Amino acid sequence: MNRLSRRTAATGAGILAVLLLVAVAAPLLAPYDPAERAGRPFAAPSGAHLLGTDDIGHDLLTELLYGARVSLLVGLVAALAATLVGAAVGVTAGYARGRVDPVLMRLVDVVLALPALPLTIVLGVFAGPGLSTQILVIATVMWAGVARELRAQVLSLRERDHIQALRAMGAGPWHVVPRHLLPAVAPLVVPQFVLATKTAILLEASLAFLGLGDIAQKSWGTMLSLAHARSAFLTDAWLWWVIPPGLAIALTVLAFALLGQAFEERARPSLRGRVAAVRPRVRRGHMSVVRADDPPLVIEHLGVTYPGPGPVRAVDGADLEVAAGELVGLVGESGSGKSTLAAAAVGLLGPPAEVTGAVRIEGRDLATLSAEELRRLRGDRVALIPQEAMSALNPVHTVGDQLVEAVRVHRRTSRSAARARAAELLELVGIDPRRGRDHPHQFSGGMRQRVVIAMALANEPAVVIADEPTTGLDVLVQREVLELLDGLRRRMGLALLVVTHDLPMIERVADRIAVMQAGRLVEVGPAARVAAAPQHPYTRLLVESAARLELPVPEVLR
Structure with a gap:
């Protein structure tokens, strides 16, 4: 209080x-x-x-x-x-x-x-x-x-x-x-x-x-x-x-x-009144210059520190770019700082977090935006797909109503037009539009994740950040969700950053993989090269520790 x-x-x-x-x-x-x-x-x-x-x-x-x-x-x-x-x-x-x-x-x-x-x-x-x-x-x-x-x-x-x-x-x-x-x-x-x-x-x-x-x-x-x-x-x-x-x-x-x-x-x-919690305290470690040819998402020298008796450096000098139509997988063990980086990229970190460096969405530095400008940017030009789909959906309202709300927050449109858009979005992610009348608890985990993806795409963003979108789903559904995201980013030209700890799954669809350890990006490179010939010792450890399903070849085929 x-x-x-x-x-x-x-x-x-x-x-x-x-x-x-x-x-x-x-x-x-x-x-x-x-x-x-x-x-x-x-x-x-x-x-x-x-x-x-x-x-x-x-x-x-x-x-x-x-x-x-x-x-x-x-x-x-x-x-x-x-x-x-x-x-x-x-x-x-x-x-x-x-x-x-x-x-x-x-x-x-x-x-x-x-x-x-x-x-x-x-x-x-x-x-x-x-x-x-x-x-x-x-x-x-x-x-x-x-x-x-x-x-x-x-x-x-x-x-x-x-x-x-x-x-x-x-x-x-x-x-x-x-x-x-x-x-x-x-x-x-x-x-x-x-x-x-x-x-x-x-x-x-x-x-x-x-x-x-x-x-x-x-x-x-x-x-x-x-x-x-x-x-x-x-x-x-x-x-x-x-x-x-x-x-x-x-x-x-x-x-x-x-x-x-x-x-x-x-x-x-x-x-409660949102005084300082809307925007993090930003300390300029580097002055970033906005370039006209910047990719949709640019992260430069990003640092996130939580002060205290023993300050915690959750993200330490991260540099990463995601181009239009590119899928970058951000991998690392739990506690490595992946979700913190994702939250900072959407401008969601508030006090006591201290943010340094720069995050630019289509050339706009988030640190220079007012609270209202940040609000208009989120859900419009940059969208977040959170970890828990059930927690992201309101159990009291139908999924159709929630999609309509996502559209009308950023678009001045009639309710009937917003409902038509909601039906398009459900169809886009492979859900029968008639199911827009159902509540979240009437969907399976994979279907709820598809609804959350539809909400993220409601206003045709340039950048989508998916924070462990396959958490809690079985292997087949995980693959379906990732393939859906892969198809959508190719079709819509999205700059897609997928945070995950599942290296074997993300390497199938990612163009590049960024490996994070203790708040630092220790290796960034093409997915095939990172998986086949990792250069950093930590990346090699991740690759060797990842469980892969390898079926024996029948003798008749040898």
């Missing part, structure tokens, strides 16, 4: 703490009994009555203090009930799927489609006035939003590998949900509850203002209702009868809003 978020949370918590203290200590702080006629009607503020009196002579400061108890009680209890019901429905729908999910979500859709305030009023009129009515009605109209939010998260978590492994071992929902799903979604439940309380307090004030509260237990909304009904606006009494409870409601809503925003930023790191 950054400094601004901490200040926001502290401000909201401070205001809320004062309000709760006032509510709890109301009997000690109030100068009079709330049912006592302490003065003459419509008395102006004075030393005896700091906020004056109402039309009967009740002390308004006393009513304001006791009103905090009712307003906060109704808001907190109604929000808690809505959060619990919404969480139960969302988790059940997201995990059970099948017939349960559409039934529950259609009910959620119906509740969300109805305007909240009119629905609250209608239900309140039918149920009659009272605190229990307010709590029931408010919870009834608020649970659906919580359910939809949590259902989306559970859908994502349900398809994670560790959950699938538990289910494969025979773990039932009563084991998986409380021990694995609920702890994972709990950080999202807290901000939902806090924000729901804010809304519940506003709805309580609305219901009370319309006369659906408990007249015997006055809340801030009831005070406003009585002021309106008893002609406070016809006299100066509205100044001390209406403004204080109105300000109290506004202050309470503000406190919960500030607190909810801070909790939500903590639960969702993507909502």
Whole structure:
């Protein structure tokens, strides 16, 4: 949580703490009994009555203090009930799927489609006035939003590998949900509850203002209702009868809003302000000159360092070029710096990484681009195919919708045109376009990888960087994916950099192979030469260690 978020949370918590203290200590702080006629009607503020009196002579400061108890009680209890019901429905729908999910979500859709305030009023009129009515009605109209939010998260978590492994071992929902799903979604439940309380307090004030509260237990909304009904606006009494409870409601809503925003930023790191994280700190070790004849991807003297007590040099002085239509395989053992180099080539490394040297895409040095220019470049002129296809795809949306989104992020086009483009992309990677209506979990690993490749090609990039695109796939599917990438780069003239640790597989399709060891490129050369006659000792070790399938030749063919 950054400094601004901490200040926001502290401000909201401070205001809320004062309000709760006032509510709890109301009997000690109030100068009079709330049912006592302490003065003459419509008395102006004075030393005896700091906020004056109402039309009967009740002390308004006393009513304001006791009103905090009712307003906060109704808001907190109604929000808690809505959060619990919404969480139960969302988790059940997201995990059970099948017939349960559409039934529950259609009910959620119906509740969300109805305007909240009119629905609250209608239900309140039918149920009659009272605190229990307010709590029931408010919870009834608020649970659906919580359910939809949590259902989306559970859908994502349900398809994670560790959950699938538990289910494969025979773990039932009563084991998986409380021990694995609920702890994972709990950080999202807290901000939902806090924000729901804010809304519940506003709805309580609305219901009370319309006369659906408990007249015997006055809340801030009831005070406003009585002021309106008893002609406070016809006299100066509205100044001390209406403004204080109105300000109290506004202050309470503000406190919960500030607190909810801070909790939500903590639960969702993507909502935090992107200050320095968008662009890495760049130290110029070499001034690179942009040349008109540069290949699509040029890496010059690239260095990536992670500072600390013992600084880690993840990439050390790497130089590499990839021409249009060329496939370069970047190989090396795990931890050699391959993925770090790939991330730097797309401009994705943020603090604490310190980047030196230059990465140029079609002659444009990434270090000289603004955050917005980098955003426009990624996914357009340079695209990344990540390691885990399932992690790269949103399990809640269909693959067709995600392809449409990839197109429309960079292209001003209609949804129908984007859908046509999505169908073309699926066909391009060998997937029936009709399967665009399916979700990622309905595809095999190889098919998901094809979808991710289609997303990378959505805007016809000049450079594609594939970071271990065959990880976790069987040998035949690995070969299919690499052959697909090889065919696409030839057909589309792509500059393709493939990061992999599988030397025998990449040497079949690569034009050149770059070998990386401990952050350094120790050998770069034609694939056939590197595989047959490696020059660096580490490359020879890789070639000798690589498993190759060699079938014996039958005697009849000798």
